[in-house]
Amino acid sequence: xxxxxxxxxxxxTIKGIEAQLSSLAVNSLDEEAQTLFHExxxxxxxIKKDLQYRVLELERNEPQYKG
Amino acid sequence: MPDWIIIIGRSFIFLxxxxxxxxxxxxxxxxxxxxxxxxAGITIGSIAGEVVTGLEANFVxxxxxxxxxxxITFLVDYISIKSKKFSDFAEGKGTVVIKxxxxxxxxxxxxxxxxxxxxxxxxxxxxFKIADVEFAVLEPRGNLSTLLKxxxxxxxxxxxxxxxxxxxxxxTIIMDGNIVDEPLRNAGKGRGWLYxxxxxxxxxxxxxxxxxxxxxxxxxxxxxxDKIQIPSPMQRPLLLATIKxxxxxxxxxxxxxxxxxSKAMYKKNAAILQEVIDKLxxxxxx
Numbered sequence: 163x164x165x166x167x168x169x170x171x172x173x174x175t176i177k178g179i180e181a182q183l184s185s186l187a188v189n190s191l192d193e194e195a196q197t198l199f200h201e202x203x204x205x206x207x208x209i210k211k212d213l214q215y216r217v218l219e220l221e222r223n224e225p226q227y228k229g
Numbered sequence: 230m231p232d233w234i235i236i237i238g239r240s241f242i243f244l245x246x247x248x249x250x251x252x253x254x255x256x257x258x259x260x261x262x263x264x265x266x267x268x269a270g271i272t273i274g275s276i277a278g279e280v281v282t283g284l285e286a287n288f289v290x291x292x293x294x295x296x297x298x299x300x301i302t303f304l305v306d307y308i309s310i311k312s313k314k315f316s317d318f319a320e321g322k323g324t325v326v327i328k329x330x331x332x333x334x335x336x337x338x339x340x341x342x343x344x345x346x347x348x349x350x351x352x353x354x355x356x357f358k359i360a361d362v363e364f365a366v367l368e369p370r371g372n373l374s375t376l377l378k379x380x381x382x383x384x385x386x387x388x389x390x391x392x393x394x395x396x397x398x399x400x401t402i403i404m405d406g407n408i409v410d411e412p413l414r415n416a417g418k419g420r421g422w423l424y425x426x427x428x429x430x431x432x433x434x435x436x437x438x439x440x441x442x443x444x445x446x447x448x449x450x451x452x453x454x455d456k457i458q459i460p461s462p463m464q465r466p467l468l469l470a471t472i473k474x475x476x477x478x479x480x481x482x483x484x485x486x487x488x489x490x491s492k493a494m495y496k497k498n499a500a501i502l503q504e505v506i507d508k509l510x511x512x513x514x515x
Contacts, residue, residue: 165485172478175471182468189446191397191417195512202505209498216491 166220173213180206232284239288243277246292250299257306263320264369269302321369327362330378340367351375394512396444403440403450416442423448430459445512469506469513476502 180203187199250273251258254266261267273295280291309316324336326347337347348359350373356362364376386393400412408420426448427434439451447462476499483495 165482168478169482172475172482175475175478179468179472179475182464182471186445186465186468189418191444191446192395195394195445198508198512202509205501205505209501212494212498216494219491 164224166217166224169213169217169220173210173217176206176210176213180210235284236281239281243281243291243295246295247273247277250295254299254302254306258302262370263309265305265319266302267370269298273298323366323368323374325364326367326373327359327365327375330360330363332359342367347373392511399441399443401439401441402448403434403437405439406435406437406453408434413442416446418442418446432457432459465513469509472502472506472509476506 183199183203183206187196187203190196190199257263258266258270261270276291276295276298280288305319309320324340326333326337326340326342332344332347337344351357351359351362351365354373354375356375356377361377361381362375363378366374368374400416402409402413402416402418402423408423410420413419413423423440424434427437427450430448430450432450432452436452436454437450438453440448441450442448443462445465447464449462450459452459479495479499479502483492483499486492486495
């Protein structure tokens with residue numbers, strides 16, 4: 163396992179978390195919970211962007227693991 | 230006409246009359262919260278019983294008496310809403326029997342309660358030590374309401390300064406294998422959603438005895454066949470665990486990398502995730 167693949171895996175998990183939080187935000191009845199889930203999913207979205215950028219960087223450095 | 234036919238006839242009529250009276254007087258009559266409703270309740274019942282079986286009694290007289298009792302109770306209820314003074318008089322007021330942890334002997338005497346009776350009432354509330362009670366009131370109906378001293382009250386999340394998420398009431402959306410549409414709408418869901426959720430659990434609708442949806446939109450079902458094991462909803466605890474794992478991963482990446490810029494990025498995002506975990510924990514725990 164290379165760093166790149168580890169980071170990619172982490173990125174996939176982050177995407178999953180974002181999606182689950184969005185679905186919780188939609189499905190919850192309590193308004194406070196809805197806002198909280200929504201806000202957190204936005205925060206996770208920012209982390210996702212950082213990681214995506216890092217994955218591109220790593221791919222440039224280790225082209226053999228591109229995929 | 231033989232007696233038994235008359236009794237059957239009267240029973241039906243009085244049952245109907247009693248039903249209508251109680252329906253009009255409402256829930257308050259059934260709980261017999263106040264003095265007046267207590268009196269009216271037992272009297273109306275006795276009148277009905279007396280007239281139904283006592284053949285020599287006049288049927289119409291009984292019905293009139295019952296209606297009078299019903300109407301007066303209704304009027305008393307009505308005026309009580311309008312006037313506090315009247316309601317204190319007619320419905321009775323609570324008597325304070327323990328205040329600041331001390332028994333008020335005079336009030337107890339006024340209500341003609343002995344110490345034994347007071348301690349019996351306290352014991353019914355699982356209180357064996359009078360010193361534990363801060364405040365106690367004898368309600369008009371004769372039951373005792375107590376307020377324990379602060380240190381003797383059950384521990385609540387508030388005492389521990391824990392933040393608890395607010396929750397809406399669960400809605401029962403499947404009963405006896407049938408979808409109940411109104412609660413389903415209250416939960417903000419549709420039939421399509423329900424069918425998907427059932428499919429996720431791997432059960433068919435007609436196998437479900439009872440289905441409830443909680444305030445996070447998670448469905449719990451009870452099946453007719455108790456041998457079938459269905460998973461309890463684990464989405465939220467699982468999500469929390471995943472977030473924790475990712476947070477740890479980011480920390481590891483920040484240690485592994487040599488690039489200063491990426492190190493800072495990983496650290497920053499790990500901190501954000503930690504914050505997220507702290508915020509979401511009350512909502513995602515079980």
